[in-house]
Amino acid sequence: MNEKERLEQTCLYALESSLRKGAGKVRVSALRDVSNGLTVLNDSLEKIQSAVESSLTIQLFTDDRYGSCTTNGTDPARIDKLIDQALASVRLLAPDTSRSLVPASLRYSGPPSQMAHNGDVSTDTKKTLLFDCAESVLQKEPSLINVAVDYSDYRRHIHIMDSGGLNCSSEETWYSLLAECAVKGANDTRPSDWEYTGGFLPDALGIESGRPSDCAVRALKRAMAKCNPVKIRSGKYKAIVENRVASTLLGPVIQAASGSSLQQQNSFLLNRLGQTIASPVLTLIDDPHRKGYPGYRLFDSEGMATVRRTVIEKGKLNIYFINTYYANKLQMQPTISAPSMLTLPGGKGNAESLAGFVKNGIFVTGFNGGNCNSATGDFSYGIEGFRIENGLITNPVNEMVMTGNMLDLWEKLSATGNDALQTSTWQIPSLLFDNIEFAGL
Amino acid sequence: MNHKKLLELALRKGGDFADLYLEQSLFHEIILRDGKVNAAGTNTDEGLGIRVVKGQNTGYAYTESSLPPDLEKAAKTASYIASGKVASIVPAAITTLNLPNRYPILTPWDSFSPQKKMPYLYELNDLIFGADKRVKKVTARLADSTSRIEYFNSLGIHCTDTRPLASLTVSCIMEENGRRETASASRSFRMGAEFLTPDIIRELAREVVTRTAFLFQAAQPRGGEMPVVMSAGSSGILLHEAIGHAFEADFVRKNTSIFSEKMGKRICRPGITVVDDGTIPGNRGALNVDDEGVPGQKTYMVTDGILTSFLHDRISARYFNVSPTGNGRRESFRYMPLPRMRATYMENCTDSVESLIASVKKGLYVDTFSNGQVQIGAGDFTFYVKSGYLIENGKLTQPVKDTNIIGNGPRALEMITGTGNDCRIDNGTWTCGKEQSCEVSCGMPSVLISSLTVGGRL
Numbered sequence: 001m002n003e004k005e006r007l008e009q010t011c012l013y014a015l016e017s018s019l020r021k022g023a024g025k026v027r028v029s030a031l032r033d034v035s036n037g038l039t040v041l042n043d044s045l046e047k048i049q050s051a052v053e054s055s056l057t058i059q060l061f062t063d064d065r066y067g068s069c070t071t072n073g074t075d076p077a078r079i080d081k082l083i084d085q086a087l088a089s090v091r092l093l094a095p096d097t098s099r100s101l102v103p104a105s106l107r108y109s110g111p112p113s114q115m116a117h118n119g120d121v122s123t124d125t126k127k128t129l130l131f132d133c134a135e136s137v138l139q140k141e142p143s144l145i146n147v148a149v150d151y152s153d154y155r156r157h158i159h160i161m162d163s164g165g166l167n168c169s170s171e172e173t174w175y176s177l178l179a180e181c182a183v184k185g186a187n188d189t190r191p192s193d194w195e196y197t198g199g200f201l202p203d204a205l206g207i208e209s210g211r212p213s214d215c216a217v218r219a220l221k222r223a224m225a226k227c228n229p230v231k232i233r234s235g236k237y238k239a240i241v242e243n244r245v246a247s248t249l250l251g252p253v254i255q256a257a258s259g260s261s262l263q264q265q266n267s268f269l270l271n272r273l274g275q276t277i278a279s280p281v282l283t284l285i286d287d288p289h290r291k292g293y294p295g296y297r298l299f300d301s302e303g304m305a306t307v308r309r310t311v312i313e314k315g316k317l318n319i320y321f322i323n324t325y326y327a328n329k330l331q332m333q334p335t336i337s338a339p340s341m342l343t344l345p346g347g348k349g350n351a352e353s354l355a356g357f358v359k360n361g362i363f364v365t366g367f368n369g370g371n372c373n374s375a376t377g378d379f380s381y382g383i384e385g386f387r388i389e390n391g392l393i394t395n396p397v398n399e400m401v402m403t404g405n406m407l408d409l410w411e412k413l414s415a416t417g418n419d420a421l422q423t424s425t426w427q428i429p430s431l432l433f434d435n436i437e438f439a440g441l
Numbered sequence: 442m443n444h445k446k447l448l449e450l451a452l453r454k455g456g457d458f459a460d461l462y463l464e465q466s467l468f469h470e471i472i473l474r475d476g477k478v479n480a481a482g483t484n485t486d487e488g489l490g491i492r493v494v495k496g497q498n499t500g501y502a503y504t505e506s507s508l509p510p511d512l513e514k515a516a517k518t519a520s521y522i523a524s525g526k527v528a529s530i531v532p533a534a535i536t537t538l539n540l541p542n543r544y545p546i547l548t549p550w551d552s553f554s555p556q557k558k559m560p561y562l563y564e565l566n567d568l569i570f571g572a573d574k575r576v577k578k579v580t581a582r583l584a585d586s587t588s589r590i591e592y593f594n595s596l597g598i599h600c601t602d603t604r605p606l607a608s609l610t611v612s613c614i615m616e617e618n619g620r621r622e623t624a625s626a627s628r629s630f631r632m633g634a635e636f637l638t639p640d641i642i643r644e645l646a647r648e649v650v651t652r653t654a655f656l657f658q659a660a661q662p663r664g665g666e667m668p669v670v671m672s673a674g675s676s677g678i679l680l681h682e683a684i685g686h687a688f689e690a691d692f693v694r695k696n697t698s699i700f701s702e703k704m705g706k707r708i709c710r711p712g713i714t715v716v717d718d719g720t721i722p723g724n725r726g727a728l729n730v731d732d733e734g735v736p737g738q739k740t741y742m743v744t745d746g747i748l749t750s751f752l753h754d755r756i757s758a759r760y761f762n763v764s765p766t767g768n769g770r771r772e773s774f775r776y777m778p779l780p781r782m783r784a785t786y787m788e789n790c791t792d793s794v795e796s797l798i799a800s801v802k803k804g805l806y807v808d809t810f811s812n813g814q815v816q817i818g819a820g821d822f823t824f825y826v827k828s829g830y831l832i833e834n835g836k837l838t839q840p841v842k843d844t845n846i847i848g849n850g851p852r853a854l855e856m857i858t859g860t861g862n863d864c865r866i867d868n869g870t871w872t873c874g875k876e877q878s879c880e881v882s883c884g885m886p887s888v889l890i891s892s893l894t895v896g897g898r899l
Contacts, residue, residue, distance in 0.1 A: 041695070044496075044497075044498060045498060045522070046497065046498050046499070047498065047499050047500070047501070047522075047777075048499075048500045048501070048518075048519075048521055048522055049500075049501045049502065049777070050501075050502040050515075050518045050519075051502065051503055051775060052504065052505070053505065053775065054505055065479070066479065066480055067480060067481040067482065067483075068480075068481075068482045068483075069482065069483040069484065069485075070482070070483070070484040070485075070486075071484070071485045071486070072485075072486050072487065072488065072505045073485065073487070073505070078485070082483065082485060085483055086481075086483050088554075089469075089481045089483065089554070089555045090481060092481075092554065092555045092556045092559070093471075093477075093478055093479050093480070093481055093555065093559075094477035094478055094479045095477075095479065096477065096479035096480070123521075145695075145696050145697060146695055146696065146697060182695075182696075182697045182818050185818075185819070188699050188701075188702065188703075188820075188851070189699055189818060189819050189820060190696070190697050190698070190699060190701075190817075190818030190819070191818055191819050192697065192816075192817075192818045192819075226819070229819075231894070234664055234665050234899060235899065236899060264474075264578050264580060264614060265577055265578055265614050265616070265621060266578070266612075266614050266621070266623050270621075329475075368814055368815075368816060368821055368822075368823050368847065369682075369812065369813055369814035369822075369823030369824065369825060369845055369847070370823060370825055370845040370896075371811055371812055371825040371843075371845070373622075373623070373842075373843045374623060375614065375621040375622055375623040376620075376621070376622065376843075378661055378842075378843040379843070380661070380825065380843055380844045380845035380896035380897070381845055381896075382814070382821070382823035382845050382847040382896070384816075384819075384821070398819065398821055399821055399847050399848065399849060399894050400847070400894065401664060401823075401844075401845050401846075401847050401894060401895070401896030401897075402896070403661060403664055403844065403845070403896040403897050403898060404898075437664065437897075437898055437899045438664075439664025439665050439894055439895060439896050439897055439899075440665075440666075440894065441665070441666060
């Protein structure tokens, strides 16, 4: 029996057992995740980790009531005991008629989703990759304190089944390499930075090419560039937000567009569907079916089929992210519980070329803490980055804070790059904003 | 489980040290939304983590199975951190630690059904709606867990610990003239179901209503550098972010902490003492024993202004040739332990909060927070302020909200120019996210920092 069949059998057992014990409707999700990790610190293997993780989640819909239970055990007796306890609890709850399974018309009914490598990478190959990457910077730069290089991979099987007929599964692999360098800066500081690469095939790490990854070289360059930062005068500046952190600014928008935030009236996008909420420069697409990219998926956590959708079109909000529960509560059509793979098309160039349009600005390369008020959209984030002067990225800045309101911020988006990283599920390029408030000196 | 055999297998390639961490956890939650307790969750989790240490290097594997072949496979996997052909260490004979109990359970959670819990959430909901007509929505979540830990290591240490944890979080949305505001409040203790009392419900209701209503009067402040008075209690987030992480000795051992070369040196003015404490009864950060068999204890990190101890796990303690400080913690059996904080706070000094405020001509007073972060090597830390006041000519004036404050750890410590006599531990649901989630708490008397950068409008 292969892994898919084993998970399917576990789901079927839990589903049938729940129904037998009196549940009205049931959804069952099973996960098995096999992962490995190795870390090299300078010239030594610092960590090896190996894990096999399982989980079984049973969602029970009975007498218009709802509850869930989760276990990492697959023993039938343990599953049965858990269902008994969960059903007893569920029957004590207040009714909630909005809970339901995914309607048949929206349910995923296609073949298993497959984005997985066939085969394994040997431990020796992983070690060679790590040591070669670390060696590419060791003893090349006197200010280098440490280089740490992490390798990790996983193979994840998911199976979802419900009593309405849903039966879907996926298999996914991911291989990644993360290098972090710390260097000696002024006044006891030790600036550090990282670089990451990954993909669903081991080729993403250059294993086949025989060339060492340049992650450590790039991480070292970034760390050294951060030495001797200065704090500059408070003011309104043009801001370029680098591709690898730009999603931090999009996160509150996506959260505000979620069913849970809207239903609880805890959203600055309440009653804004169909309205302009951002600059015409912003078009945002949820594109779940681009095979080979992170975020690829055919169904969501409820088993609802994913669909390509334009979330924001030239600044106009086209959809909310609404699962079946909040669709029922809000009397709206369900869309999807959360975005899968966000892309932002239409831009040109990268952060450096965008800087060419900026006479006096700040290039934000990292966020340090901060938050956004979900009801009002008011935000405040600590930043690190660089000064932009006359079109050029110059000296590093730190201890500064970027503050404003989300709706106002996105209205000030004036240009986007086309340099989105292909290693994250939200593929957001570098972004240029006008007149952003930064507090410093 | 034959612990001796597993430890021998783990050490078979020449590891210096091995340990076994067996965990069984049971977790429950109920949720109130739209006036009804209409969702419940139960989670059971169990497994064994096996660690092998060779020098400063670690091999780690875990299994969720209790079958001997799976346990042995995990032990063998962890053993590969060492590359020898034979064991050089033989596991010592086991002695069980006799530990104090800092979190006795009077009413076990597994005997307390949802039916008994629900009235507390309904009471909370009613009190909040009854307190202010502007309340539109209330969400409350009651979560409890009980983790049973058994630990063995190759030094012969064996211990068990039963760790309860109860958390109640409530948030509310108010609306006034089409404008909405939201705030939340929480309490968390290592307790059984005796955690639920009418008093805690009244406290939380009052707190969340006051906090939310406050925001309608408040605005984001004008940004820039200014003196900041941090109120007693949750301002302890300053200690957690500005110095606590940088004192965790894994960073110091790797020479990536900005405090790496400061041991024994003055880092702030005399009179300031900062501790990390696992001994506060019932506290969210309390530990009878840490996750590598070291008894819970109180660690003086800064004594009278001098850096006196880092926070150690067994690896860093061995590296620095000091005793471990009981800070080796992990999220669960799925993770290897790391130096982590427990309850971090500053001890009382002599100033009154009124005198601290009165000494500021133009600055900020801050009293509730949501989250923080630090860059260990650069030392830059931030914390997000949910509410506070401007200080003008020594008095609290305009209410402020939603601002991030940023500073540099060593410099901020040097700039603590006043310290209050009103130390309080904050008992909210503080969770630290360094690689793994870990329950902590924090506290502080009121302090005055002569200059921090406040985010705000211009």
